[in-house]
Amino acid sequence: MSSEKMVRAAFGNNNVDTCARVCHSPTGYGLSQTFGTSAGTQDFKSVAKSDVIVVIGANPTDGHPVFASRMKRRLREGAKLVVIDPRRIDLVRSPHVEASYHLQLAPGTNVAVVNAFAHVVVTEGLVDSDFVAERCEGYEQWAEFIARPEHSPEAVEEITGVPASELREAARLYATGGNGAIYYGLGVTEHSQGSTMVMGMANLAMATGNIGRDGVGINPLRGQNNVQGSCDMGSFPHEFPGYRHVSDDTVRGVYETLWGRALEAEPGGLRIPNMFDAAVDGSFKALFVQGEDIAQSDPNTKHVTAALKSLDLLVVQDLFINETAKLAHVLLPGTSFLEKDGTFINAERRINRVRPIMAPRTGKHEWEIVCEIAQAMGYPMTYDHSSEIMDEIAITTPTFSGVSFKMLDEKGSVQWPCNANAPQGTPIMHVDGFVRGKGRFVETDYIPTSERSTRRFPLILTTGRILSQYNVGAQTRRTANVAWHPEDLLELHPHDAEVRGIKDGDEVALASRVGETHLHARIDDRMPVGVVYTTFHHPVTGANVVTTDNSDWATNCPEYKVTAVQVRLKKAAERHESSVASERLPALAQD
Amino acid sequence: MENPPYLRLVNEIAVQFTHRPFEESAEVVAAHVRKFWDPRMRGQLMAHAVAGGEGLHPIAVRAAELLQQQTVR
Numbered sequence: 001m002s003s004e005k006m007v008r009a010a011f012g013n014n015n016v017d018t019c020a021r022v023c024h025s026p027t028g029y030g031l032s033q034t035f036g037t038s039a040g041t042q043d044f045k046s047v048a049k050s051d052v053i054v055v056i057g058a059n060p061t062d063g064h065p066v067f068a069s070r071m072k073r074r075l076r077e078g079a080k081l082v083v084i085d086p087r088r089i090d091l092v093r094s095p096h097v098e099a100s101y102h103l104q105l106a107p108g109t110n111v112a113v114v115n116a117f118a119h120v121v122v123t124e125g126l127v128d129s130d131f132v133a134e135r136c137e138g139y140e141q142w143a144e145f146i147a148r149p150e151h152s153p154e155a156v157e158e159i160t161g162v163p164a165s166e167l168r169e170a171a172r173l174y175a176t177g178g179n180g181a182i183y184y185g186l187g188v189t190e191h192s193q194g195s196t197m198v199m200g201m202a203n204l205a206m207a208t209g210n211i212g213r214d215g216v217g218i219n220p221l222r223g224q225n226n227v228q229g230s231c232d233m234g235s236f237p238h239e240f241p242g243y244r245h246v247s248d249d250t251v252r253g254v255y256e257t258l259w260g261r262a263l264e265a266e267p268g269g270l271r272i273p274n275m276f277d278a279a280v281d282g283s284f285k286a287l288f289v290q291g292e293d294i295a296q297s298d299p300n301t302k303h304v305t306a307a308l309k310s311l312d313l314l315v316v317q318d319l320f321i322n323e324t325a326k327l328a329h330v331l332l333p334g335t336s337f338l339e340k341d342g343t344f345i346n347a348e349r350r351i352n353r354v355r356p357i358m359a360p361r362t363g364k365h366e367w368e369i370v371c372e373i374a375q376a377m378g379y380p381m382t383y384d385h386s387s388e389i390m391d392e393i394a395i396t397t398p399t400f401s402g403v404s405f406k407m408l409d410e411k412g413s414v415q416w417p418c419n420a421n422a423p424q425g426t427p428i429m430h431v432d433g434f435v436r437g438k439g440r441f442v443e444t445d446y447i448p449t450s451e452r453s454t455r456r457f458p459l460i461l462t463t464g465r466i467l468s469q470y471n472v473g474a475q476t477r478r479t480a481n482v483a484w485h486p487e488d489l490l491e492l493h494p495h496d497a498e499v500r501g502i503k504d505g506d507e508v509a510l511a512s513r514v515g516e517t518h519l520h521a522r523i524d525d526r527m528p529v530g531v532v533y534t535t536f537h538h539p540v541t542g543a544n545v546v547t548t549d550n551s552d553w554a555t556n557c558p559e560y561k562v563t564a565v566q567v568r569l570k571k572a573a574e575r576h577e578s579s580v581a582s583e584r585l586p587a588l589a590q591d
Numbered sequence: 592m593e594n595p596p597y598l599r600l601v602n603e604i605a606v607q608f609t610h611r612p613f614e615e616s617a618e619v620v621a622a623h624v625r626k627f628w629d630p631r632m633r634g635q636l637m638a639h640a641v642a643g644g645e646g647l648h649p650i651a652v653r654a655a656e657l658l659q660q661q662t663v664r
Contacts, residue, residue: 015629145610196607238627245626268629277596283631445610450603549596553603554623 001233002367009261010379014269018235021272025555026189027220030198036436041217043348043427049215051178056084057187062467064221082170088526101170108562109160111446114200119151120171128209142441175208179215190561192449195554200444212430222347229345237269242397276307286313295323296472299547299558333362341386349415353408457564469537488541489522491533497523507570512546597632605648617653
C-alpha cells in the first residue's frame with residue numbers, strides 16, 4: 001500500500017502496476033464483472049467438500065504443491081476429476097489419482113470449450129433454475145446466446161480438438177455430480193481471451209448453482225504468496241485499495257483528505273506493457289521496480305530490454321542483482337521475508353501476519369525506503385511502525401475495516417472482507433448474495449487469437465513452471481534445486497521430433513516471429529502433436545525472447561500460452577556461435 | 592511502419608464485441624477505454640480517429656467518436 005501511495009501522492013500520477021498484470025489480472029477483471037469482486041470465492045479447505053473438481057490450465061502438483069496435496073486427498077477419497085489442459089499433466093494419472101476426463105484442447109481454445117460446457121448445461125436442462133432465478137441477472141439473453149448451435153461440442157470439436165462426446169460427459173458430470181468446483185491457473189488467464197474465459201467459468205458456475213457454499217466456486221490458483229494482497233492494495237492503475245475506481249469522487253476524496261494531496265482524477269494510468277511502449281517512444285522517463293524481474297519475466301525480451309535502456313532513470317529495489325537490476329541506474333536493497341514486518345494475503349483472501357526473525361540486514365524496511373523517496377520528492381510520508389500502514393488501510397478500505405495487527409495477533413489470520421458485517425472474516429464469498437447484488441451472466445463469444453501457426457511457424461509454444469524452481473528462478477536458482485532442474489528444456493511430442501530429426505537431449509533452436517533462443521530437447525508424449533512446452537526459470541534460455549506482445553484484450557495480460565514457433569536441430573556451426581555469444585552475454589547485459 | 596500500440600490494443604478490444612449490435616459494441620468499447628486506458632493513450636486514439644482512423648476497426652472508430660463527444664462515462 002505504501003508503494004501505491006508513493007506513486008499516486010508523491011509521483012502525482014496513476015502509473016502503478018503489479019506483477020499480477022502478467023498472471024491473474026484477467027481474474028480480477030472477469031470476477032469483478034460477473035460477481036462484483038476481484039478474488040476467488042472459496043477458502044482452501046473447501047476442496048474437501050468438492051465432489052467434482054475441474055482443473056483448467058493449471059498444474060497444481062508442480063505450481064501449487066501445498067494446495068495440490070489437499071486436492072489429491074479429496075480425489076483419493078473419491079471426488080471426480082476433470083482436467084482441461086493441452087499437456088498430460090501429472091494429475092491426469094498418478095498414484096491413486098486418475099482423471100475421469102482429460103480434455104486435451106488446442107492452446108487458445110479455452111473459451112470455445114467453456115462455452116460448449118455451458119451449451120450442454122443449458123440445452124440438456126441441467127441449469128439450477130432456482131439459483132439462477134433468485135441470485136442472477138441476464139440469464140435469458142445469455143442462455144439464448146449459449147444455446148446457439150455454433151457453441152455445441154460438436155460444432156467446436158474441430159477447433160478445440162476435444163471429442164464432443166467426452167466434453168458432453170464432462171459437462172454433465174460437473175453439472176450433476178454434486179458440489180462442482182473449478183480450479184484454474186495461468187493456462188486460463190495468459191491468453192488473448194483470458195478475461196473472457198474467467199467470465200465464461202463464472203457463467204458456468206452460476207448456471208449450475210456452484211457458488212456460495214463449501215465445495216464449489218471459482219478458484220484461481222495464484223502464483224505468489226502475496227500477489228492477492230498486491231492486487232487488493234490498489235496496485236493497478238485504475239483502482240484504489242479494495243478495488244475501487246480512481247474516478248469515484250467519494251473514494252478519491254477519502255484519500256485526498258487523509259493524504260493531504262489532490263490526486264489524479266482522470267481514469268487510467270500506464271500498465272506495465274504501456275510503460276514499455278511509452279519508454280520506447282520517449283514519453284515515459286523513469287521507472288521504479290520493486291521485487292520483480294521484468295527483464296526476464298515479461299514477454300518479448302528484446303522490446304522490454306529496449307524500453308528499460310530508453311529510460312532516463314531505472315531504480316530497482318530487490319534482494320538480488322537480477323536481469324532487470326543489471327540495467328538499473330540505482331539499486332536499492334530489498335528485504336527477505338525473514339526480515340519483513342507486515343502481512344501477506346494469499347489466494348483464499350487470508351491476511352496473514354509476517355513477523356521478522358531478525359532486523360533488516362540493510363538497516364531499513366522496504367516501506368521506510370519508499371517513505372524516504374516520497375519525502376525527498378516533497379511529499380511528507382512517515383510511519384513509526386508498519387502496523388500504522390495497516391491502520392491506514394483499515395480506515396480507508398471497507399473490506400479491511402476490521403483488520404489490525406492486534407486483531408491478527410489475537411486471531412492468527414483472517415479472510416477479507418473483515419468488517420462490521422463480517423467481524424470474523426469471510427471464508428466463502430457470495431453466500432447469500434453476490435457482492436455486486438445479482439450475479440451477472442456475460443456473453444462470451446469465442447474469438448480466435450491472432451497468433452496462428454503458419455507454414456513458417458507451424459508449432460504452438462506454451463510455457464509453464466516445474467516444482468523445483470520458482471518463477472524466474474531469482475531465488476531458487478541460487479539453491480541446490482538446480483540439481484533437479486539445471487536448465488529449461490523444450491518438451492515436444494515424438495512425432496514432431498522425428499520429422500525434424502531431433503533426438504532426446506539434442507540442442508535445438510526455438511524461433512518465433514519476434515526472436516530465437518536455444519535449448520535442449522526433451523521428447524515426451526505428454527505433449528500433444530503440434531504443441532511444444534518450456535519453462536522460464538533460467539535467464540540463459542530466455543524463454544520470453546520468443547513470446548510476443550499479444551495480450552488479453554481487457555487487461556493486457558500477456559499471451560504466454562500461445563506463441564507460433566518453429567523448432568529445428570541446431571547445426572554444429574550454430575552451436576559454436578551460441579557458445580561464444582553466451583560467453584559475451586554478461587558483459588552485454590551491463591552495457 | 593509498425594502500427595502504434597494503441598491501435599493494436601483497441602482493435603483487439605473491438606473484435607471481442609462484433610457479435611453485438613454495432614452501436615452497443617462501440618459504447619462498450621468506449622466505456623472500457625474510458626475506464627481502463629491511460630489518458631495519453633486515449634488522446635492518441637482520438638487524434639488518430641480524427642485524422643482519418645486508418646487501420647482502426649469500424650467499432651473502434653465509432654468508440655473514438657463517442658469518447659471525443661464525451662458521451663461515455
